[in-house]
Amino acid sequence: MKTKIDEAALFAMNVHQRHQLWINARKIDSEEAREVVRLIEDLGLPYSEDRSLKLDDPINQKMYQIINSKEGKAAAFEATANGRPALEGIDPLLLAALGVDYGKHNDTTINAGYLVAQMMRSQGYQLSGRKGKLPSSCVAKTAEIYVPNSKASSLKHG
Structure with missing residues (x-):
């Protein structure tokens, strides 16, 4: 039964x-x-492990899709253009899609930073050497700030 x-x-x-x-x-x-x-x-209850998720976990796969979506890239680029961390633009999208499964408890904020870094580098950006504090409305607390890659920039302008 x-x-x-x-x-x-x-x-x-x-x-x-x-x-x-x-x-x-x-x-x-x-x-x-x-x-x-x-x-x-x-x-809306948490149902992901409260430890670091494997890369092939459905939550990480969903994060990858959001970050690399047209909307995700636009949000990251807008934040970057304003001198802010790229993750600041994407964090609200991740929270809206994942709810309680996005957070420190399962390292998804760390994974988000890693996935954003991959996306930003693939789009011609590099680390600025600075981190920025994210607004209290964000789940992640700090994130890297990116700038256009100097090689890519000089090719566009030269």
């Missing part, structure tokens, strides 16, 4: 238990399993 998972059961679980249930349910191709996944994601 199967026990149906309900909201009360999910609230009673710790983050590790919810995470394992979410992983197991995603592996099963049934309506009941898809319902469990939806319920876990819709409740």
Whole structure:
């Protein structure tokens, strides 16, 4: 006899238990399993591990997509043009998409910085050698500030 998972059961679980249930349910191709996944994601409770996530984790993959999206790049470039950390523009997008799964508890803020660095370098930017404090509305607290790559800049202007 199967026990149906309900909201009360999910609230009673710790983050590790919810995470394992979410992983197991995603592996099963049934309506009941898809319902469990939806319920876990819709409740807004944390369900990611509270340790550093593997690079192939769905949360990291979603972060990569957001950061490298047209909207993500535009937000990073706008922040950079204003002398601010690129992550400052992207942080609100990550929070909106990931909710409680974006934070220090699972190193996603660190991973976001790493993914932003990759994207910015691929777009012709380099580190300025400075970090900036992010606004209190951001989940990440500090991040690197980027400037246009001097080689790329001199090619555009020379």
